[in-house]
Amino acid sequence: MTTEAARTWRPPPRIASASARRFAWVAAVAYALFAAATVDVDGARIAEGAARAADFFGGWLRPDFLTRWTDIRAGLVESVAMTLVATAGGFILSVPFGLGASRNLAPAPIYAGCRGALAVFRAFHEVLVAILFVAMFGFGGFAGVMTLVVATVGFLGKLLAEAVEEIDPAPLEALTAAGATWPSRITFGVLPQVMPRVLGLTLYRLDINFRESAIIGLVGAGGIGATLITAFARYEFESVSAILILIISMLLVAELVSSRLRRRLL
Amino acid sequence: MVEQPSLEWVRYSPAQRRHRTIGLLMAAVCLSWGWSHIAARTTWGFVLDAGVQLQDMGLRMFPPDSSYLVQLARPLVDTLHIATLGTGLGVLIAIPLAFLAARTTTPSRRILRPLALLMLVTSRSVNSIIWALILVVLVGPGLLAGILAIALRSVGFVGKLVYEAIEEAPALPVTALHTTGAGRAHALAFGLVPQVLPVMAGVSVYRWEINIREATILGIVGAGGLGMALQSSIDALAWSRVSVILGVILATVVVAEWVSARVRLRLA
Numbered sequence: 261m262t263t264e265a266a267r268t269w270r271p272p273p274r275i276a277s278a279s280a281r282r283f284a285w286v287a288a289v290a291y292a293l294f295a296a297a298t299v300d301v302d303g304a305r306i307a308e309g310a311a312r313a314a315d316f317f318g319g320w321l322r323p324d325f326l327t328r329w330t331d332i333r334a335g336l337v338e339s340v341a342m343t344l345v346a347t348a349g350g351f352i353l354s355v356p357f358g359l360g361a362s363r364n365l366a367p368a369p370i371y372a373g374c375r376g377a378l379a380v381f382r383a384f385h386e387v388l389v390a391i392l393f394v395a396m397f398g399f400g401g402f403a404g405v406m407t408l409v410v411a412t413v414g415f416l417g418k419l420l421a422e423a424v425e426e427i428d429p430a431p432l433e434a435l436t437a438a439g440a441t442w443p444s445r446i447t448f449g450v451l452p453q454v455m456p457r458v459l460g461l462t463l464y465r466l467d468i469n470f471r472e473s474a475i476i477g478l479v480g481a482g483g484i485g486a487t488l489i490t491a492f493a494r495y496e497f498e499s500v501s502a503i504l505i506l507i508i509s510m511l512l513v514a515e516l517v518s519s520r521l522r523r524r525l526l
Numbered sequence: 527m528v529e530q531p532s533l534e535w536v537r538y539s540p541a542q543r544r545h546r547t548i549g550l551l552m553a554a555v556c557l558s559w560g561w562s563h564i565a566a567r568t569t570w571g572f573v574l575d576a577g578v579q580l581q582d583m584g585l586r587m588f589p590p591d592s593s594y595l596v597q598l599a600r601p602l603v604d605t606l607h608i609a610t611l612g613t614g615l616g617v618l619i620a621i622p623l624a625f626l627a628a629r630t631t632t633p634s635r636r637i638l639r640p641l642a643l644l645m646l647v648t649s650r651s652v653n654s655i656i657w658a659l660i661l662v663v664l665v666g667p668g669l670l671a672g673i674l675a676i677a678l679r680s681v682g683f684v685g686k687l688v689y690e691a692i693e694e695a696p697a698l699p700v701t702a703l704h705t706t707g708a709g710r711a712h713a714l715a716f717g718l719v720p721q722v723l724p725v726m727a728g729v730s731v732y733r734w735e736i737n738i739r740e741a742t743i744l745g746i747v748g749a750g751g752l753g754m755a756l757q758s759s760i761d762a763l764a765w766s767r768v769s770v771i772l773g774v775i776l777a778t779v780v781v782a783e784w785v786s787a788r789v790r791l792r793l794a
Contacts, residue, residue: 271716292614295607299673305666313664337563344560348553383779387655387743388772391760396579398572401564475653479746482567492659508651 319497325506328491328499335487336506338401339473342483346405347466350412351458357413358420358458359446365424378421381414390476401482408469408476415468419461423454463518470514474507586765594767598755598774604669605751605778608744609737612676617730619677620685627685628692631714646689649682654740658749672749676737683736684729691725692718728793735786742775752778 275281325332360366360374389410393403432449440448477485484503491499538546625631627642658675665671699717708716745753752775759767 271720292611295611298604298607299611299669301670302666302668306664309664309666316660316663338567341560341563344556345564348557379780380776383739383776384772385739385743387746388756388775392583395583396576398569400567400569402568402573405564471653475655478655478659488656489659492663504652504656508648511651 315495316497320501322498323502323505324496324498325502328487328496328502331487331490332484332499332503332506335477335484335503336510339470339477339483339485342401342404342408342473343466343469346408347412347462347469349405349409350465350469351416351462353409354413354416354420357417359424359450361417361421362424364427364429365446365450374417374421378414378417381410382418386411386472386476387479390479390481394480399480399482404473404476404481404483407481408472411472412465412469415465416458416461420454420458423457424450427453460522463522467511467514467518470511471507583765586763587769589766590769590773591764591766592770594770595774598752598771601745601750601752601755602774602778604672605738605741605745605753608669608672608676608749608751609734609741609782612673612741613680613730613734613737615673615677616680616733617684617726620681620683621688621726623681623685624688624692625714627689630693630695630697631718642685646682646685649678649680650686651682652679654679654737655744655747658744659747662748667748667750669750672741672744672751675744675749676741679740680733680737683733684726687729688722688726691722695721724793728790731786731789731793735782738782739779742778 273281275284357374357378360370361378363371366374386407390403390407393406397403397406427450431453432445435445435449473483474485474488477483477487478489480486484507488500488503491497491503623642623645626633626638627646629635629639632639632642654675657678658671661671661674661678665674695718699721700713701717703713703717741751741753743753743756745751745755746757748754752771756768756771756775759765759771
């Protein structure tokens, strides 16, 4: 005789062992409770914030482009300039780093050095790098450009190295067999295979750099972020909302342009 | 007489060369404008003595104040909590939104789908540190603001990747279940969810790794964790502590990246 339960099909569990399954659940719930317990939720402060929330979201509905227009325009223009210069600089620097970090091209010590450098460039958040560079180069767009260059090299260099490691070795071998020098082997055997992809990624990075230029201004590295934090500090939520709306719409336009350009490149 | 085609090999056709020249020229114009704009607003005296500043900072940073390490335990744990709870909350919000946003599963294409897409785009367009800036004003400084900031930023990222996975999943299993008489919920639960579950898990772990990196800096605007310790050490010009904090951040990010890579390798 079969019981009803045995005739009902159930999907097999993802973790086969029942005790491991139970342990995973208990551990997850215990962690969530433990972690949530460390969070102080201050009811009074939130109630106080609720009034500001009304203010804040009210400000969203009434964006004010005009009062601070000169500052907003200067910030946006500086952000665009920073983005262009940093993306180009980062792209140029990422080529030697990326080639150096490719296992199939570079000798072991250079490979290790370039990989290590790229890992360090990516490990620190842009804001941390910006704090350091503002201390070194002073306030303003130059520190911002240097920050974005570092981040761009870390991003493009790693992806370029990955693309180079996956190339078809035949053209390179043919060039070597024909006695080509190292620079022409790179120019004709490696770069044509990876450049369309890397240029597409550079356009994508242009987008990211514009986004980031709005952030690093918070610690003094110029651009629209500086304007944004000033508006925040003065509780001018109408201007904050205008700035955020401008950033988002410029990003949308940039995305349209870059996706069209990318289609032509590929 | 027919013109003899040149026997010398040239890399690009004339049209290609023209396009490349125009592209390069446009890039050069944009760049020189950008550079002159930045250069005109730079105080070069400050830039030229960067080496001196770096040396000075280096001397102040070393030797690192290792006794400070003990005091960093709590901010470090806070940072991990912000990233983990924030990711969890973000995923919980993102998954229903992803089902609303996916063309194949949305209950209403006219109203709910555009609404869900708009929410996902808004979440992605605002960086987590700006979310934190807003939330510190609304709920006060501390962990809660950090967790909510991470969650709000993660919704768009996880939601977008999951809804794309849902749209790309083959529809055949769902149809098969429908033909056996299964209801809509059952068909999705047994025909679709198993197909996208690995994507959900992989994307969540990947976002967790990004969130660890972001959680280290949210404190700069008052949202708790290591960033708060960093900001107060910088304000106090305690550079020997700053170097300790930077070391802890580097170690945390590297470990998180390693954990995430291991987990995603097992999921794949």
